[in-house]
Amino acid sequence: MTFDLARRGLLATAMAAPFIRAAAAQSTFEWVAGSLGGGWYTMAAGLASLVREENPQIQIRVVPGGGLANPTRIQNGQSQMGWGIDAFTAAAFKGEEPYTFAHPKLRSLGTGYSPTDHYLLGRADGPSDMREILTTRALKLATPQRSSTDEMSAQRILRFVGTSPELIRASGGRYLNGSYNDIASAFNDGQVDYVYIALARPAALLTEIAQGRRAAKLIAFPDDIRTHMKATFAYSEASVPPAAYPTLLSAPIMVTAMDSVVLVADTTPEPVAYAIARTFIRNKGQRLSTIHASMEAYDPLTSWQYTGCPLHPGAARAYREAGAMPA
Known part of the structure; x- marks a missing residue:
């Protein structure tokens, strides 16, 4: 029994190794936010600091952006994550107006972060x-x-x-x-x-x-x-x-x-998406609201239900482990 458990542990470690290597290969992620001086930029900077505090291996660099252009930056690989708007993200994923092509690489970490x-x-x-x-x-x-x-x-x-x-x-x-x-x-x-x-x-x-x-x-x-x-x-x-x-x-x-959606690319390693989403979930309420008052509205029980683009598998694991999402 002991040998079997050890063998399973080695097998799990081997299976996880590609994800660990992928995460280590890109430890710095670019978060495209909003204009300097706006709420999105402030919130992204605060969340990036919070993620780094709990996950030192994940470094996030915040850059200015805009809700209309951010999904395309992520689709094209210019940024690895960013803020999106619920209605515009859904339009981008499908390739509907104002977008001229579909954005199938978009994945979300949920919505409701900031009405x-x-x-x-x-x-x-x-x-x-x-x-x-x-x-x-x-x-x-x-x-x-x-x-x-x-x-x-x-x-x-x-x-x-x-x-x-x-x-x-x-x-x-x-x-x-x-x-x-x-x-x-x-x-x-x-x-x-x-x-x-x-x-x-x-x-x-x-x-x-x-x-x-x-x-x-x-x-x-x-x-x-x-x-x-x-x-x-x-x-x-x-x-x-x-x-x-x-x-x-x-x-x-x-x-x-x-409402705001946190977007990531579909190439984001599962452990990275999981760690970021888990950090948000664990700090819901007062900690998030200290970054920006509007973030008090974030509720993991409903956040994962956004359907404008697929939920990243790493985020899904975090929501399931937190009991917010059905197994």
Whole structure:
């Protein structure tokens, strides 16, 4: 019996050796996050540090990116992991609009890490109707870079209400793209009157503007716009309470919303994906929320159920061992 157990142990070690060698061969992984100054970048840096703390053999380097482009970077092997958006990741995996080809190499470590609200912020003395604002002549609007899901979402809404960046510019307005820091500065300096962003709550950019020299307010998303974004593009919706941004809101508002997915390539060694997912699961709750308040929403019981792309086998093992996923 003792010899048989020893032989089984040697056999298991031999079978695991290729995975161990693969993990050792690439001990540094690149995590493509969001823009500098945004919540995604902060969260990725905090999670990378947490993973390194519990798994010294895994080093993660965080680089800027955007929700729209990140799946393609992972598909093409430019980055080994990254943040994705639920609806856009599903479109990328299938090769549906706005993507022109399928991304079959995408795998997930689950979703629900950071529910993301969409915001239209405007000058305090301006109108409060989103449609009126977006169709006003000479509108001055800022959004993040074109590689971001923020900007793609803004364009979808503009198209739905009958306008576009080109029409805004043609009417004497301004449609400005830049980093979160750039567009916050543009609003504070009066270069634009409105900002469209998608950030996890609490959004540092909004907190910064709320404390700035220019009075501002958040605009509610009308029912028809939210319905269109849900029915056509698989977004969700959320209610933002005044307590989240006291100087920008006097009553709750409904907004379009989406959620974050941690993506890895299908070539990620099983032990690496397992170790990273296990670290997230073990630190759910207070530890994750200290990295970013929105991450308190992460729930392993539902995280693994995301179907936009396949769950990595290593992550599946971690969720099963934690009792979150059926055997």
